[in-house]
Amino acid sequence: MSNKILAFVESKDGKFKNSAFEVISEAKKLSGELSCDFEVVTIGSGIDAEAENLGSYGASKVLVVDANELNSKSKFSGTQYSHSAFAKVVAETATKESANIILISGTGLGKEIAPRVAIKTDSAFCQDCVALHVEGGNIIATKPVYAGKSMIDMKFNGDKILITLRPNVFKPVKSGDAKAAIEKVDVGSLNLNDKDFGSAVKEVVVSSEKLDVAEADIIVSGGRGLRGPENFHLVETLASVLGAATGASRAVVDAGWRGHGEQVGQTGKTVSPSLYIAVGISGAIQHLAGMSSSKTIV
Amino acid sequence: MKIIVGVSLVPDSTTKVKIGADKKSIDENGVSYILNPYDEFAVEEALQLKEKNGGEVIAISYGTDKAKEAIKKAFQMGAEKGVLIKAASNDFDTYSAAKNLADYIKGQSPDLVLFGKTSIDFDGLSVPAMVAEMIDYPCINVVVKLDINGNDITAEREIEGGKEIVVANLPAVIGTQKGINNPRYPNLKSIMASKSKPIEEAAPTYTGNKYEVIEMKLPAAKAAGRIFTNGAADVPELVKLLREEAKVI
Ligand SMILES: Cc1cc2nc3c(=O)[nH]c(=O)nc-3n(C[C@H](O)[C@H](O)[C@H](O)COP(=O)(O)OP(=O)(O)OC[C@H]3O[C@@H](n4cnc5c(N)ncnc54)[C@H](O)[C@@H]3O)c2cc1C
Numbered sequence: 001m002s003n004k005i006l007a008f009v010e011s012k013d014g015k016f017k018n019s020a021f022e023v024i025s026e027a028k029k030l031s032g033e034l035s036c037d038f039e040v041v042t043i044g045s046g047i048d049a050e051a052e053n054l055g056s057y058g059a060s061k062v063l064v065v066d067a068n069e070l071n072s073k074s075k076f077s078g079t080q081y082s083h084s085a086f087a088k089v090v091a092e093t094a095t096k097e098s099a100n101i102i103l104i105s106g107t108g109l110g111k112e113i114a115p116r117v118a119i120k121t122d123s124a125f126c127q128d129c130v131a132l133h134v135e136g137g138n139i140i141a142t143k144p145v146y147a148g149k150s151m152i153d154m155k156f157n158g159d160k161i162l163i164t165l166r167p168n169v170f171k172p173v174k175s176g177d178a179k180a181a182i183e184k185v186d187v188g189s190l191n192l193n194d195k196d197f198g199s200a201v202k203e204v205v206v207s208s209e210k211l212d213v214a215e216a217d218i219i220v221s222g223g224r225g226l227r228g229p230e231n232f233h234l235v236e237t238l239a240s241v242l243g244a245a246t247g248a249s250r251a252v253v254d255a256g257w258r259g260h261g262e263q264v265g266q267t268g269k270t271v272s273p274s275l276y277i278a279v280g281i282s283g284a285i286q287h288l289a290g291m292s293s294s295k296t297i298v
Numbered sequence: 299m300k301i302i303v304g305v306s307l308v309p310d311s312t313t314k315v316k317i318g319a320d321k322k323s324i325d326e327n328g329v330s331y332i333l334n335p336y337d338e339f340a341v342e343e344a345l346q347l348k349e350k351n352g353g354e355v356i357a358i359s360y361g362t363d364k365a366k367e368a369i370k371k372a373f374q375m376g377a378e379k380g381v382l383i384k385a386a387s388n389d390f391d392t393y394s395a396a397k398n399l400a401d402y403i404k405g406q407s408p409d410l411v412l413f414g415k416t417s418i419d420f421d422g423l424s425v426p427a428m429v430a431e432m433i434d435y436p437c438i439n440v441v442v443k444l445d446i447n448g449n450d451i452t453a454e455r456e457i458e459g460g461k462e463i464v465v466a467n468l469p470a471v472i473g474t475q476k477g478i479n480n481p482r483y484p485n486l487k488s489i490m491a492s493k494s495k496p497i498e499e500a501a502p503t504y505t506g507n508k509y510e511v512i513e514m515k516l517p518a519a520k521a522a523g524r525i526f527t528n529g530a531a532d533v534p535e536l537v538k539l540l541r542e543e544a545k546v547i
Pocket residue numbers: 222223224225226248249250251252263264265266267268269279280281282283284285286287290311335
């Protein structure tokens with residue numbers, strides 16, 4: 001069977017996320033190594049112009065599913081979107097386009113929909129891949145396990161494969177300024193039913209306008225060495241100078257100095273920024289588990 | 299309310315990982331195992347729901363005999379029933395675990411299935427949604443607050459930079475995240491009572507694997523760090539290196 005890759009990418013407020021460029025660049029690279037085609041699918045409204053620009057990362061065809069139209073099929077009223085419906089869209093598109101390899105960015109949304117897509121398409125599945133290569137025509141995926149204390153290389157049985165790529169690890173590569181062809185997907189053709197909207201998001205509550213650690217390229221984190229919440233302005237000032245997100249160790253989150261959303265580590269977030277500055281953090285193994293793949297650590 | 303809780307046994311998070319002789323898994327010598335920390339939240343949530351609405355809590359694990367330790371911990375916390383779906387070896391993938399759990403759960407028609415959001419060994423963040431797909435239940439994972447009113451579920455799910463308020467109906471699958479509750483410490487009475495509780499065993503329904511581990515390795519060692527000893531006086535030098543050498547600011 002000949003291979004074909006489908007990349008699912010996300011947008012937010014009418015713009016594609018950085019992770020979208022990473023996934024498309026990796027899809028392009030992989031399609032070169034496997035000598036096969038790749039296509040992109042996205043769900044959004046009013047993003048056609050931005051979708052055309054994905055051509056600069058090598059996408060020649062982008063399938064666009066209108067988010068509002070999709071949501072109008074929901075069995076719940078007053079909801080905004082549904083992870084299970086997104087999963088159905090990706091699975092149906094892969095089937096229709098005869099794509100056997102699916103790449104999804106491992107964002108909160110991506111990791112939520114990917115396992116569902118894996119079951120719907122009966123694909124072998126690797127969550128949170130940090131490196132991909134082709135060996136003798138087979139895809140080998142590398143994934144951290146035991147909180148990054150070791151890595152496994154895996155190969156897949158069968159030719160249906162789904163992989164989520166850890167954000168901030170794969171390089172976005174611009175390959176020109178070509179425009180991608182946009183193809184509108186007819187939502188009516190996606191075989192949606194009530195079960196596909198089994199759970200739906202009613203409201204998104206942004207806890208702060210601040211940059212989230214999981215998405216930041218620079219992070220300044222504070223620990224118990226700061227002695228008290230009143231000293232965290234030091235961390236915040238440095239972060240704002242650097243355009244960084246603020247993070248925290250579990251010790252200070254448990255002490256109530258900082259919110260859980262900032263916790264980095266095994267029971268918090270896994271991050272891999274270009275620069276991670278730890279202030280007053282001892283570097284416990286569970287903290288390292290969340291940040292040891294950062295490129296430069298101070 | 300019939301509640302099934304998936305529990306898995308994982309190496310303690312302080313474990314120093316050594317690669318085993320097969321070069322495909324960890325060396326289990328000297329490793330101590332615990333109930334996956336996120337599963338404690340799932341067990342606690344199940345117990346609180348049972349205490350409020352009545353019903354029973356069944357802890358279930360797919361694994362070798364060793365996985366009984368996870369079920370025993372759930373017993374100590376207060377689960378009334380425990381089922382081990384017995385795997386022939388530890389060499390199973392996420393799909394295989396999900397499939398065996400799903401096949402068992404389907405036969406039980408529970409009102410609610412609770413899992414931890416992820417297991418800290420392979421960090422799959424997958425089993426809850428996979429099982430839900432297989433048994434045709436809705437699923438909400440990474441849940442920090444769960445409200446159930448009749449058949450209506452409203453959950454808060456943690457996302458990057460905030461929360462989603464998600465709605466669904468029972469029966470459903472929920473994956474629990476830290477913050478949802480404070481797991482209880484087993485008291486002496488429940489520890490004593492748990493000793494006589496039998497663990498039911500079930501045969502696996504699926505033994506294949508969808509992926510194979512080719513090799514397990516330690517992560518590439520980081521280049522040796524540099525130590526600055528002059529405190530604040532070294533900051534200009536540090537900034538210079540971050541700009542010019544690391545090129546990160
Ligand atoms: C199951 C489990 C999961 C865990 N998950 C996480 C997790 O996700 N994330 C996490 O972070 N932890 C986690 N932990 C906790 C972890 O083991 C540590 O307890 C925690 O990371 C310590 O936080 P800390 O570094 O802020 O505090 P400490 O270890 O107390 O370190 C404080 C540091 O500040 C330094 N210091 C003190 N004064 C000054 C000063 N004036 N100037 C500069 N430096 C100073 C000290 O030398 C020390 O290095 C977990 C633990 C367990 C058991």
